[in-house]
Amino acid sequence: MRRVLTYGTFDLLHHGHIRLLKRAKALGDYLVVAVSTDEFNAGKGKQSYHDYALRKEIVESIRYVDLVIPEESWEQKADDVKRYAIDVVAMGDDWADSDRFDYLKEYCELVFLPRTEGVSTTEIKEDLGGAG
Ligand code: C2G
Secondary structure: OOEEEEEEOOOOOOHHHHHHHHHHHHOOOEEEEEEEOHHHHHHOOOOOOOOHHHHHHHHHOOOOOOEEEEEOOHHHHHHHHHHOOOOEEEEEHHHOOOOOOHHHHHOOEEEEEOOOOOOOHHHHHHHHOOOO
């Protein structure tokens, strides 16, 4: 049993999110998704359209996802890896040039997954901005 963990806000779900989760699940047998809480996002200056409870409900209902946990801080990753017996942490490759998560290699594998080009929650919001 290989257990995979990934992180994200997953607001206004789109196919980029779904493909990321499908790729993450394909790295193992059990996928844990840490969904950013509203408080954690506020600390980053980000505000989601759907609150944490709704984003959790939505992500939980995806067939690739086995468990949703809250992402409440930058520092929790090593604890999450130990607590959920994680073998692989998968991040979107927007982080691939950063050494920010290198310390995790002490506890598990670290994999960067390709992002889907041409779609993001921000773009969708901008595209719809003038609609209606
Ligand atoms: N994603 C993707 N393709 C897109 C948009 C998003 O593969 N076109 C991926 C992101 O790389 C991330 C996950 O979907 O792994 C969730 O996206 P966000 O909610 O935007 O994640 P974020 O709040 O930025 O969380 O890589 C880590 C994330 O970037 C951190």
